[in-house]
Amino acid sequence: MKRFDSQFQAKLDTLKAEGRYRVFMDLERQAGHFPKAKRHVNGELKDVTIWCSNDYLGMGQHPKVLAAMHEAIDKCGAGAGGTRNISGTNHYHVELEAELADLHGKEAGLLFNSGYMSNWTTLSTLANAFPNCVVLSDAGNHASMIEGIRHSRAEKYVFKHNDMHDLEGHLKRISGQQPVIIAFESVYSMEGDFGKIADICDLAEKYGALTYLDEVHGVGLYGPRGAGLAEREGVMHRVDVIEGTLAKAFGVVGGYITGSAALCDYVRSFASGFIFSSALPPAVAAGARAAIQHLKVSQFERARLRERVARVKAGLDAIGIPYMPNESHIIPVKVGDATKCKWISDYLLDHHGIYIQPINYPTVARGTERLRITPNPQHSDSDIAALVQSLDGLWKQCALHRAVA
Numbered sequence: 507m508k509r510f511d512s513q514f515q516a517k518l519d520t521l522k523a524e525g526r527y528r529v530f531m532d533l534e535r536q537a538g539h540f541p542k543a544k545r546h547v548n549g550e551l552k553d554v555t556i557w558c559s560n561d562y563l564g565m566g567q568h569p570k571v572l573a574a575m576h577e578a579i580d581k582c583g584a585g586a587g588g589t590r591n592i593s594g595t596n597h598y599h600v601e602l603e604a605e606l607a608d609l610h611g612k613e614a615g616l617l618f619n620s621g622y623m624s625n626w627t628t629l630s631t632l633a634n635a636f637p638n639c640v641v642l643s644d645a646g647n648h649a650s651m652i653e654g655i656r657h658s659r660a661e662k663y664v665f666k667h668n669d670m671h672d673l674e675g676h677l678k679r680i681s682g683q684q685p686v687i688i689a690f691e692s693v694y695s696m697e698g699d700f701g702k703i704a705d706i707c708d709l710a711e712k713y714g715a716l717t718y719l720d721e722v723h724g725v726g727l728y729g730p731r732g733a734g735l736a737e738r739e740g741v742m743h744r745v746d747v748i749e750g751t752l753a754k755a756f757g758v759v760g761g762y763i764t765g766s767a768a769l770c771d772y773v774r775s776f777a778s779g780f781i782f783s784s785a786l787p788p789a790v791a792a793g794a795r796a797a798i799q800h801l802k803v804s805q806f807e808r809a810r811l812r813e814r815v816a817r818v819k820a821g822l823d824a825i826g827i828p829y830m831p832n833e834s835h836i837i838p839v840k841v842g843d844a845t846k847c848k849w850i851s852d853y854l855l856d857h858h859g860i861y862i863q864p865i866n867y868p869t870v871a872r873g874t875e876r877l878r879i880t881p882n883p884q885h886s887d888s889d890i891a892a893l894v895q896s897l898d899g900l901w902k903q904c905a906l907h908r909a910v911a
Contacts, residue, residue: 524844524845525843525844525845525846525847525848525849525866526844526848526866526867527848528863531545531554531855531861532545532546532547533545533546533554533556533861534546534551535556535566535567537567537572538567539567540556540559540561540564540566540567540882540884541555541556541557541559541564541882541884541885541889542554542555542556543555543556543861545855545861552859553859554855554859554860554861555859555860555861555885555889555892555893556861556882557860557861557862557879557880557881557885557893558861558862558863558877558878558879558880559880559882560723560753560754560880561754561755561757561882562726562727562754562755562811562835562880562882563726563727563755563757563801563807563808563811563882563883564757564807564882564883564884565726565755565756565757565758565797565800565801565807566757566758567757567884568757568796568797568800570796570797570799570800571757571758571793571796571797571800572793573796574789574792574793574795574796575758575789575790575792575793575796576789577792578598578788578789578791578792578793579788579789581788582596582598582788582789583788584787584789585784585787586599586784586785586786586787586788587785588784588785589781589782589783589784589785590617590774590780590785591781594784594785595785596785596788596791597788598788598789598791598792598795599617599785599786599788599791601791601795602615602617602791602792602794602795602798603615603616603617603762605795605798605799606750606762606764606798607764609725609731609732609733609764609798609802610733610734610737610742610748610750610764611733611742611743612748612764612765612766613765613766613767613770614764614765614766614767614769614770614771615762615763615764615770616762616763616764616770616773616774616780617760617761617762617785617786617791618760618761618762618763618779618780618783619759619760619761619783619784619785619786620751620753620759620760620761621650621722621749621750621751621752621753621754621760621761622649622650622761623650623761623779623783624749624750624751624761624762624763625648625650625651625654625720625749625761626650626651626653626654626657626779627654627773627777627778627779627780628654628718628747628749628763628773628777629641629651629654629655629658629687629689629718630654630655630657630658630777630779631658631772631773631776631777631779632658632687632716632718632747632769632772632773633654633655633658633660633687634658634659634660634776635772635776636685636687637685638661638684638685639658639660639661639684639685639686639687640660640661640662640663640680640684640685640686640687641655641658641660641661641662641663641686641687641688641689642662642663642664642665642673642676642677642686642687642688642689642715643655643662643663643664643665643689643690644664644665644667644668644689644690644691644701645664645665645666645667646667646668646691646694646696646697647689647690647691647720648691648695648720648722651689651691651720655689660687661684663676667694668699668701668702670702670705670706670709673688673706673709674709674713677709677712677713677715678713680713681713681714685716686713686714686715686716687715687716687717687718688706688709688710688715688716688717688718689718689720690703690706690717690718690719690720691719691720691721691722691723692719692720692721692723692724692728692734692735692736693721693722693723693724693727693728693735693834693836694723695722695723695836695878696838696865696869696870696876696878697830697832697836697838698830698832698834698835698836698837698838699830699832699833699834700735700832700833700834701719701735703719703735703736703739703741703745704739704741704744707741707744707745711744716746716747717744717745717746717747718746718747718749719736719745719747719748719749720749720750721733721734721735721736721748721749721750722749722750722751722754722761723754723834723836724736724750725750725751725754725755725756726754726755726756726797726798726801727755727808727811727835728808729742730805731801731802731803732755732798732801732802732808734748734750736748746765746766746769747763747764747765747769748763748764748765749761749762749763749764750762750763750764752790752794752797755797755801756794756797756798756801757793757794757797758790758793758794758797759786759790760786760790760791760794806883807883810883811835811881811882811883812835814881814882814883814885814890815835815837815881817881817887817890818837818879818881818885818890818893818894819837821890821891821893821894822837822839822894822897823909824894825894825897825898825901825908826901826908826909827839827894827897827898827901827908827909828840828907828908828909829879829909830876835880835881836878836879836880837878837879837880837881838865838876838877838878838879839876839877839878839879839897840874840876840907841864841875841876841877841906842873842874842875842876842907843873843875844864844866844867844872844875846875846904846906847864847865847866847875847876847877848864848866849904850864850877850900850904851863851864851877853900854896854897854900858892858896860892860893860896862877862878862879863878864876864877865877865878879893
C-alpha cells in the first residue's frame with residue numbers, strides 16, 4: 507500500500523533541500539588492502555580510499571582476526587542458534603566475556619549485539635534497579651545512552667559537557683536523597699575531545715554515585731593494553747561500569763559491558779534487550795577475541811595511528827584547513843554549512859576517489875557541520891598528500907574560512 511508515501515516523500519524532500527539527506531555508498535572493502543575499497547557506480551567499479559572508517563586500526567583486515575573467524579566457522583558453522591538464554595551461548599562467547607573482563611580489570615563481562623544495544627539496554631536496566639534513581643548525563647553523550655536513559659523513565663538531568671562545577675551542583679542538590687548514576691564517555695566521537703574521567707570519579711566517590719563510562723571510541727586505542735582512556739589515566743578500577751564496542755578498533759561487530767559479577771548478572775537476568783536478542787555468531791566472537799588478545803600486547807598499531815594522525819594534522823595546518831583541536835585520533839574538519847559539507851563530500855568521492863561522509867544535524871548542531879576524518883595506520887604518505895591537496899582545492903572553490911597559522 508502506498509497511500510502514505512506522499513507524507514514520507516515530503517519529509518525526505520525537506521532533508522534533501524537542507525543538504526542533510528544521507529546517501530549510503532555501495533562499497534566493497536578490499537581484504538588485505540584496507541583502507542582501499544571498490545565503489546559500485548552504474549555497473550562499474552571505481553577505486554576509493556576510505557577516510558571515515560571507525561575500523562580505527564584496520565583490525566577488520568588483520569590476519570589473526572580472519573584466521574580466528576575462519577576456524578570458528580569451520581568448527582561451529584554460521585549462526586549461534588538463538589538467544590543466549592535458550593540455545594545461543596557458545597564457548598566462544600564465554601571466552602570473549604572472560605577476555606573483556608580481564609582487559610578492563612573487572613570481575614565479569616556481558617556481550618550484546620552492538621554498542622548501541624549495550625548502552626541502551628544497560629542504562630535502562632540499571633536505572634530501574636534503584637527506586638527513585640536519578641541519572642546525570644553529560645550533554646555530549648551518544649544517542650544510545652540518551653535513549654537508554656529515556657527508556658528507563660528515571661529522573662534525568664543533563665550537565666554541561668565536561669563541566670565539573672555543573673555536575674557537582676546537581677550532585678549537591680540530590681545528595682543523600684536519591685541514588686545517582688553518572689553517565690559519560692571517554693572519547694566524544696564528533697569533537698574528538700576527552701571526558702574528565704578522574705574528576706568525575708572524584709565527585710562520584712564524594713557523593714556516592716555509580717559511574718557508567720562509554721569507552722566505545724577509546725578501547726583498543728589508548729592504554730598500554732588497549733583498554734581505553736581510563737586505563738591510560740590509571741583510573742579504570744574506579745569506574746563501576748565500563749561499556750565498549752567490538753565494531754571499531756577491534757574490527758568486527760558487537761558491544762559489551764564489564765563490571766562486578768553481581769552487576770553483570772543483574773543485567774543479564776533483567777534486561778529485555780539481552781534476554782530476547784539472538785546471540786552474536788561464534789565467528790564474530792572468535793574474531794573479536796583474537797583482536798583483543800593482539801592489541802593487549804602489540805603497540806605497533808597504536809603508535810602508527812598516532813604518527814598518521816599527526817601527519818594529517820600537520821598537512822592541514824600547512825594550508826590553513828580548520829579542524830577542532832583535540833588529543834584524540836579523530837580530526838573534525840569544520841565546514842559549518844550542510845549543503846557545502848555534502849557537496850564537498852560528493853566532490854571528493856566523484857573526482858578524487860576520497861570517501862568522507864558529511865556529518866550534519868541531528869548528529870551535530872546546525873551550523874557546525876563537518877567532515878570527520880579518521881586516519882588509519884594503513885594510510886600511506888601518498889594517501890595523506892592526496893587528501894590534503896584535494897581539500898586545499900575545494901576550500902578555494904567554496905571560499906571557505908581558513909585557519910590562521
